[in-house]
Amino acid sequence: MEAAHIVFHNVTVSYGSTIALDAISLEIPKHQIFGIIGPASSGKTTLLKCINRTIDFVPNVRVTGQVTIDGEDVFRVKNVCDLRRRIGMVFPLPVGLPLSVYDNVAYAPRMAGVHDRDELDALVETCLRQAALWDEVKDRLRLLGTRLSGGQQQRLTIARALSHRPEILCLNRFSIAVDPVTTMKIEDVLVELKRSITIVVVTNLVQQAHRLADRVAFLNRSRVIEVGPTEAIFSEHPASQMTFDYVRGHFG
Amino acid sequence: MTPSLDRRAGLSRRFSRLGEPAVEWAIRLCGWSAIFFVFAIFFFVFREAAPVLFGELDLEEFFTSVNWRPDSTIRPQFGILALLAGTASVTALAMAISVPAGFGAAIFISEFCGPKAREALKIVIELLAAIPSVVWGFIGYMVLNPVIIWTTGAPIGINILNGGIILALMSVPVIMSVGEDALKAVPDAYREAALALGASRWQLTTRVLLPAAKNGLLAAALLGVGRAVGETMAVLMATGHSVQIPHGVLDPVRTLTATIAAELGETVVGGTHYRVLFVIGGLLMVMSLLVNLTADLIVNGVRGRPNT
Amino acid sequence: MSLEAGLFTAGPIERRKRRVERVAHVILLLTTAALILPLFAIVIYLVVKAWPVLSWSFLVENPQHYMTAGGIWAPLVGTFYVVVLSLAIAAPIGVLAGVYLNEYARENWLTRLVNLAVVNLAGVPSIVHALFGVGVFVMMAGFGRSVAAASCTLAIMTLPVIITSTREALAAVPFAFREACWNMGASRWQTIRTIVLPNAIGGILTGVILQVSRAAGETAPILFTGAVFYVAVPDSGLASFFPYGLRDPFMALSYHLFTIATQVTGVSEALAYGTAVVLIALVVTVNLVSIVLRVRLRSRRKW
Numbered sequence: 001m002e003a004a005h006i007v008f009h010n011v012t013v014s015y016g017s018t019i020a021l022d023a024i025s026l027e028i029p030k031h032q033i034f035g036i037i038g039p040a041s042s043g044k045t046t047l048l049k050c051i052n053r054t055i056d057f058v059p060n061v062r063v064t065g066q067v068t069i070d071g072e073d074v075f076r077v078k079n080v081c082d083l084r085r086r087i088g089m090v091f092p093l094p095v096g097l098p099l100s101v102y103d104n105v106a107y108a109p110r111m112a113g114v115h116d117r118d119e120l121d122a123l124v125e126t127c128l129r130q131a132a133l134w135d136e137v138k139d140r141l142r143l144l145g146t147r148l149s150g151g152q153q154q155r156l157t158i159a160r161a162l163s164h165r166p167e168i169l170c171l172n173r174f175s176i177a178v179d180p181v182t183t184m185k186i187e188d189v190l191v192e193l194k195r196s197i198t199i200v201v202v203t204n205l206v207q208q209a210h211r212l213a214d215r216v217a218f219l220n221r222s223r224v225i226e227v228g229p230t231e232a233i234f235s236e237h238p239a240s241q242m243t244f245d246y247v248r249g250h251f252g
Numbered sequence: 253m254t255p256s257l258d259r260r261a262g263l264s265r266r267f268s269r270l271g272e273p274a275v276e277w278a279i280r281l282c283g284w285s286a287i288f289f290v291f292a293i294f295f296f297v298f299r300e301a302a303p304v305l306f307g308e309l310d311l312e313e314f315f316t317s318v319n320w321r322p323d324s325t326i327r328p329q330f331g332i333l334a335l336l337a338g339t340a341s342v343t344a345l346a347m348a349i350s351v352p353a354g355f356g357a358a359i360f361i362s363e364f365c366g367p368k369a370r371e372a373l374k375i376v377i378e379l380l381a382a383i384p385s386v387v388w389g390f391i392g393y394m395v396l397n398p399v400i401i402w403t404t405g406a407p408i409g410i411n412i413l414n415g416g417i418i419l420a421l422m423s424v425p426v427i428m429s430v431g432e433d434a435l436k437a438v439p440d441a442y443r444e445a446a447l448a449l450g451a452s453r454w455q456l457t458t459r460v461l462l463p464a465a466k467n468g469l470l471a472a473a474l475l476g477v478g479r480a481v482g483e484t485m486a487v488l489m490a491t492g493h494s495v496q497i498p499h500g501v502l503d504p505v506r507t508l509t510a511t512i513a514a515e516l517g518e519t520v521v522g523g524t525h526y527r528v529l530f531v532i533g534g535l536l537m538v539m540s541l542l543v544n545l546t547a548d549l550i551v552n553g554v555r556g557r558p559n560t
Numbered sequence: 561m562s563l564e565a566g567l568f569t570a571g572p573i574e575r576r577k578r579r580v581e582r583v584a585h586v587i588l589l590l591t592t593a594a595l596i597l598p599l600f601a602i603v604i605y606l607v608v609k610a611w612p613v614l615s616w617s618f619l620v621e622n623p624q625h626y627m628t629a630g631g632i633w634a635p636l637v638g639t640f641y642v643v644v645l646s647l648a649i650a651a652p653i654g655v656l657a658g659v660y661l662n663e664y665a666r667e668n669w670l671t672r673l674v675n676l677a678v679v680n681l682a683g684v685p686s687i688v689h690a691l692f693g694v695g696v697f698v699m700m701a702g703f704g705r706s707v708a709a710a711s712c713t714l715a716i717m718t719l720p721v722i723i724t725s726t727r728e729a730l731a732a733v734p735f736a737f738r739e740a741c742w743n744m745g746a747s748r749w750q751t752i753r754t755i756v757l758p759n760a761i762g763g764i765l766t767g768v769i770l771q772v773s774r775a776a777g778e779t780a781p782i783l784f785t786g787a788v789f790y791v792a793v794p795d796s797g798l799a800s801f802f803p804y805g806l807r808d809p810f811m812a813l814s815y816h817l818f819t820i821a822t823q824v825t826g827v828s829e830a831l832a833y834g835t836a837v838v839l840i841a842l843v844v845t846v847n848l849v850s851i852v853l854r855v856r857l858r859s860r861r862k863w
Contacts, residue, residue, distance in 0.1 A: 052743065054739070054742060054743055057739075057742065059666065059667050081745045081746070081747050082745065083745075084742070084743060084744065084745035085744070085745035089743040091736075091739070091740075093736070095736045095737065095739075095740045096863075097737055097740060097741070097755060098737070098755070098759055098862035098863050099755075107741070107744065107746075107754070108744040108745060108746070111744070111745065111746045111750050111754075112745065144862060146862060146863040157740070160740070160744060161743075161744070163744070164744060164745055272747065272749050272750075275749055276664075276748075276749055278656065279656050279659055279660045279664065280660055280664065282652070282653045282656035282657045282659075282660060283656070283657045283659075283660025283661060283664070283665065284660075285653060285657070286653055286654065286657035286678075286719060286723055287657075287674050287677070289716055289719060290674070290677040290678055290681050290719075290720060291677060292692075292696075293681060293684065293688070293689075293692050293716065294677075296692055296695055296696060297688060297691060297692060297695075300691070300695050352591075353591050353594065353595055354595075356587070356588050356591035356592065357588075357591055357592040357595055359588055360588035360589060360591065360592045361592070364585050364588055364589070373592065373596070375851055376596055376599075377596075378847065378851065379844055379847055379848070380595075380596075380599055382770075382773055382774075382777075382843050382844065382847040383777075383840060383843065383844075384776075384777025384778065384779070384814055384839060384840075384843055385686075385777070385778075385779065385780075386777065386779040386814045386815075386817050386818050386839075387777070387817070387836055387839055387840055389818070389821075390817055390818075390821050390832070390836050391602055391606075391836075393821055393822060394821060394829075394832065394833075395602060395605065395606075421595070421598075421599070424595055452577045452578065452580070452581040453581055453584075453585075454577075454580055454581040454584040454585070455577065455581075457584075475683075478683055481685070482683070482684070482685030482686070482687075483685070484685060484686055484687040484779075484780040485686075485779045485780055485814075485818065489818070489821070489822055509685055509687045509780075512687045512690070512691065513687055513690070513780060513783060516690065516691070516694065516783075516784050517783070517784055521694075521699060529691070530691055530695075533687065533688045533691040536685050536687070536688055537684055537685070537688055540680070540683050540684060540685060541680050541683075543683075544679065544680050544683045545676075545680070548676075548679070
């Protein structure tokens, strides 16, 4: 197996009396697509939020355990904003910022201090190409991001997530509000990107995990039930009966 | 030309962020100072009132006596019953006019009106709300005064009737806009269901919307009351200066607010009269606090969530 | 089921329903008209009575002959200064406080208490603001009856409403935008500075402008904190534009209307009506500016 990039050591997350993650231990290897599947409220979104520490914004949250990236504990970094720039995050609902398409993608670099026009131009074009959106917007970079279609906005979100050159890309149910053609385009993008970026895909669509992921973790009710190579999880004999039932659609 | 993808991961901040903590501290400071001022008023008014409130003021006389003679050299008396009656009577008359009228207008604008007329009417109501209270007092004193004398034959035209009408016109915008919000907050699903069953707009309004919006409408009426009770200049100019329990709608009265406005200038700072005026001010604050809290509770329930 | 004329023509119940509805419609229309039309009638009446006096010189001349003649320059300037000064104090503090409460403050019992206090303070009777102003600014701070004391009192009066309207404007910016920025490594202030504030500024401005008109029209808070019956003000020249020092008492338009209507004898009617008309015009104009701003903002929404 490849070197571990992100490691969860016995992580428990709770909001008030609700437990969102219950003693989770997990290793996510480098330069692969790691899929996370499971029914609703199994803690998948919380898991992603721990990686880039946006869990901090949840009121009354308590986190125990350790989450490390390349061995470094994310809850002890000096600068949270720098940490977040190393991770790209894509949400279920496409969000175009109320700026031009160009400014949407240039936003993160500008906040990081990049102001050189040529550098920004190049970065914007690269990210939009990587997100399979360049051809559709190259003549309309001044268009307001919120006026794009849903599928285009989701790809814009991906371009934005790539604009700060992350080493990890997290996608949280990215295809639920997006048409099948766009979904296919994005899946192709992800397969292309995994050569240089570690990708974590949380999805409710079991088949999507089967298509995309190299390794899959199955979560249920805040616990990790099983982790393994995709073929193992989707085979006739996964380690846990629950995995078999979920993957076959018998529950969830 | 594309920047290489295997540059060091992430772009770290190139310039130190010195300015940012300073800005955030300024914001925090403003937040806290605003909070400070907000509590300061409550605190201060009661502080000035405290010496007489817990001292020489006979609370029973205060609330039950009609004798308001603060400047008497023999024995100053601080009974506010007549003033309470003044506030209550003017407010009651104003509400009797403005609540039905305000609700009627709210229903009209919300359910029976075309969109363009609605926009125009809402702007007019907003401008109505903007008219300063001293102008309303002026209208009562100069315009309504002779009209009342002429139509009712009363000896003077500044009385409860005058003040009531003026206060009604002043409270209507609040009642109307909060009432309209309450009606708008009723889910469209209710409207569609009623219309699908064949209800006319009027039936929809009386049988579905008004019951569904009753909390918001009650809150609207309460806020109107709060507005009327707290009004100063308009009642000062339109209701007269007579400290007495009224016997009819044509009697002049004096309200709590007008009393403070009329007398504060002539008191000795720190003296008993001065402090009793602060007690009245505190009473007004408590009354408006109760009204607002009740209205808020009705609309939002005890847990702070909408109650419709 | 019969398919004769009975299926889609109105039966007696339906006809009565429609009659009731028409009657209700008319009554409601009349009610609304009864509120609006007298207003127009009053305004027209005021303008007609004020007509003899309305002119440019009315605005720029000082009151003469113990208020019985002349114009309203001194009160007009006084109102202007006091309003500008009070908003210069209240707007920055109020807006930043709104930013703090909506963007930074954590959800706990303290913030809820503060919200309650702010909302209730906005409903405090204006005469209580006068009490506070007298006690704190005139007496305790030692400003005496002055522009400074009155401005501070008006600032405290407008502060809660500016805070509330700022918070509403900020809350109208969707949370998803903030989340997107945080996930890209932008700090809270960066997000506020680049996305939240620029998209809320219209609503904030509208709220502040509305307080301008409120501060200009209020009488009670300035009654004992600095507005006076008469101050000698230069009639012309540069000094007539800056007639009041911070520690001087001043004349104000709202208080002026009160005194010439109720306290002074021998004032020509037209003068009093003229003052009222100018005050109304001032307030209505400012409010119209804010309404126009709001309408234009709505049509230029970016999401």
